Amino acid sequence: MPYLVEGAVAAEVTAGKHKRQLVGPVLGLEMAQIAALIGQGGRSDRPTLVGVEGFGGAGKTVFARRLGQSLGSSHLVHLDDFLIHGVVSNEDKTDFDRGELARRVLEPARRGELTAYRTLTDSDGGPGRWVKVPAVRYLIVEGVSAYHPELRQYYHHRIWVDAPMEIARERARQRDIRRGIYDRDLWDAWERSEISYKAKYVPHLTCDIVYDNAGEAADIRCGDE
Numbered sequence: 001m002p003y004l005v006e007g008a009v010a011a012e013v014t015a016g017k018h019k020r021q022l023v024g025p026v027l028g029l030e031m032a033q034i035a036a037l038i039g040q041g042g043r044s045d046r047p048t049l050v051g052v053e054g055f056g057g058a059g060k061t062v063f064a065r066r067l068g069q070s071l072g073s074s075h076l077v078h079l080d081d082f083l084i085h086g087v088v089s090n091e092d093k094t095d096f097d098r099g100e101l102a103r104r105v106l107e108p109a110r111r112g113e114l115t116a117y118r119t120l121t122d123s124d125g126g127p128g129r130w131v132k133v134p135a136v137r138y139l140i141v142e143g144v145s146a147y148h149p150e151l152r153q154y155y156h157h158r159i160w161v162d163a164p165m166e167i168a169r170e171r172a173r174q175r176d177i178r179r180g181i182y183d184r185d186l187w188d189a190w191e192r193s194e195i196s197y198k199a200k201y202v203p204h205l206t207c208d209i210v211y212d213n214a215g216e217a218a219d220i221r222c223g224d225e
Contacts, residue, residue: 054161072138105117109133152206
């Protein structure tokens, strides 16, 4: 059953004019408390696996980084490293090679084995780079469809970073504009695919923790990831 984190002690959360219903118990936890919750149990010979999802612009990458810092011995894997360039994003998010993520990262980690993976491409679209996954206590994977049903069984904890699409979209666009990217068609296609993905796979309901990152006072936003 999911928890609502950093929210009011009520099931209904309001952020300005944006209002939505979140299910499950509501716990007002700080980052240190989330880390303590995740840090309970686990094994010393293999990492605890944590999946972090949310709309693009919800602040999931910044959240995952801060969570890793709070946990201590951790490593962050970005699902964007497994992006298949040229494949159009859709409700199933088949523009990500989740099979490669499972083979190269999640399966070895579950066995307690060290591994490395090669990103599908670099930022310029050229050959990817090799990334070594070190021996850590916590392995965090962040990205849209990180705990898709194909991958859900690998994780000990699943976190949805919650922000309504209208807020996430504006954050993501402002981030892209700062990077010199302005592509309205791309933004529209991304928005449609992510809304459809959420409706089909309900990642906000198949998680352990829902982190409320919608309000203007939220301290984890969409930074320059």
